[in-house]
Amino acid sequence: QVEVGSEVSGRIDRVYVDVNDRVTRGQVLALINTDVIEDQIKQSQANLQASRAQVAQARATLDVDSAQLNRLQEVYRLSDGKVPSKTEMEAAEANVARSKAALNSAQANVTSAQAQLSSSMTNRDRALIRSPVSGVVLARQVEPGQTVAASFNTPTLFVLAEDLSQMQLRVSVDEADVGQVRQNQKANFTVDAYPGRQFPAVVERVNLASNNTAQSSQQQQQGGQQANAVIIYEARLTVDNANGLLRPGM
Numbered sequence: 001q002v003e004v005g006s007e008v009s010g011r012i013d014r015v016y017v018d019v020n021d022r023v024t025r026g027q028v029l030a031l032i033n034t035d036v037i038e039d040q041i042k043q044s045q046a047n048l049q050a051s052r053a054q055v056a057q058a059r060a061t062l063d064v065d066s067a068q069l070n071r072l073q074e075v076y077r078l079s080d081g082k083v084p085s086k087t088e089m090e091a092a093e094a095n096v097a098r099s100k101a102a103l104n105s106a107q108a109n110v111t112s113a114q115a116q117l118s119s120s121m122t123n124r125d126r127a128l129i130r131s132p133v134s135g136v137v138l139a140r141q142v143e144p145g146q147t148v149a150a151s152f153n154t155p156t157l158f159v160l161a162e163d164l165s166q167m168q169l170r171v172s173v174d175e176a177d178v179g180q181v182r183q184n185q186k187a188n189f190t191v192d193a194y195p196g197r198q199f200p201a202v203v204e205r206v207n208l209a210s211n212n213t214a215q216s217s218q219q220q221q222q223g224g225q226q227a228n229a230v231i232i233y234e235a236r237l238t239v240d241n242a243n244g245l246l247r248p249g250m
Contacts, residue, residue, distance in 0.1 A: 028128050
């Protein structure tokens with residue numbers, strides 16, 4: 001199962017799929033309102049244009065100051081160092097240095113404005129909730145007009161099953177029996193929906209960690225004592241569900 005959430009906040013304008021609908025990877029599932037994001041894009045575009053204009057202005061100022069410095073240096077060469085004065089030369093060199101710094105700052109502002117514009121356009125693209133996998137919709141937890149807030153955590157909008165033709169069975173095995181379970185072992189199981197019918201499965205793996213491994217670690221960190229509990233290990237089995245009889249949660 002894959003939980004599909006939203007990375008941006010806003011009002012849900014449209015929902016394009018419902019439960020049991022088959023979807024493909026990249027298909028649009030829902031649309032979040034983008035009015036605020038569009039305004040941010042326009043503002044970012046205006047800031048980028050202003051920053052580029054500042055670069056052009058800074059470059060023009062640098063050209064003027066550089067030309068002035070070149071003229072003074074030529075006069076200094078022709079006059080054999082008599083004119084201009086040392087103060088005038090230092091002032092011209094300082095003007096060129098300031099102009100170069102202003103140009104570098106303006107170019108940095110262009111990079112920053114481009115990043116802001118790219119971020120806003122990325123948010124607009126994220127307002128289109130797309131399916132990350134090809135599969136079927138198991139649950140739809142959003143309706144048009146509903147507001148989602150992704151400030152602190154990612155809200156779940158849809159639950160998808162990637163491929164119902166191949167399913168996974170998770171079984172808790174007691175520590176007394178785990179020694180008899182091994183990888184690639186064949187197994188049979190039943191479900192209440194089909195009494196008396198057995199379904200084949202194959203053991204994919206048996207977890208090395210037991211159910212109380214994390215609990216024991218947490219209790220040690222808190223300085224507590226581990227309570228007596230039944231030790232179980234999770235075994236995962238692969239199930240062929242080509243006929244579609246089995247459903248998630250059975």
